[in-house]
Amino acid sequence: MTATLGAIWRHPIKAHGREAIDRVSLRAGEAMPMDRVWGVLHEGGADLAVTELRAGGWAPCTRFLRAAGTPSLMAIEARTDGATGEIELTHPERPPLRFDPDREEARLLEWLAPLAEPGRAAPCRLVRGGQALTDNAAPSLSIAFRSSHDSLATGMGQSDLSMLRWRCNLWIDGTSPWEESGWTGAELAIGSAVLKVIEPITRCRATAANPRTGRIDADTLGALDALGHREFGILAEVIKSGEIATGDQVRLS
Secondary structure, three states: OOEEEEEEEEOOEOOOOEEEEOEEEEOOOOOOOOOOOEEEEEOOOHHHHHHHHHHHOOOOHHHEOOOOOOHHHHHOEEEEOOOOOOEEEEEOOEEEEEEOOOOOHHHHHHHHHHHOOOOOOOEEEEEEOOOOOOOOOOOOEEEEEHHHHHHHHHHHOOOOOOHHHHOOOEEEEOOOOOHHHHOOOOEEEEOOEEEEEEEEEEOOHHHHEOOOOOOEOOOHHHHHHOOOOOEEEEEEEEEEOEEEEOOOEEEEO
């Protein structure tokens, strides 16, 4: 296999913005730095989430405001300022917001209010997890594959289907379509880091929303169902610390 790391993305606030970076240092047993550090609780899950976060530092995704129920969130872009700790969020329907996530919760909630879906539980609290607020309890990175995305997009007749729909941390180029479906338990060496594949990622309705507009415009789940599953991408845990950068070779063992 001749494959390379094509892109690196992080999402400082779970489901609220994405940020491309060129390189990052990974640590064994941890998720990507600055990925899903904070999450926005909704009114229907806040009390349970606070209890869960106090107990173990993590809460399930159902407690948080997500694009599966609020597709407009998919159009948020993020930029972090390492010097100040501030985050800048942009959205095509909102003015830019630059704020401190540990001190200015109210400003974020006010900014989000017009994006909320009528009839759904409203955002009510911004919280920092004791560990990364990934969708599974084990700290992990999500990895997707350009060839599988292109194959799915071709089958859907949507050549311009954005890869950002999948909200993955790493994108790998140079594999065969769907080759990764048999990689559970395998190890991936990228740069000086090594990751172990945990399991495939089962997808939800969030992927139907356009990352440019935040509006539902593609039947991604139907396209996956036609293949006999709803899996796209894989989860992996870091088992050897190291630095990775776009362009690095990816080696499978």
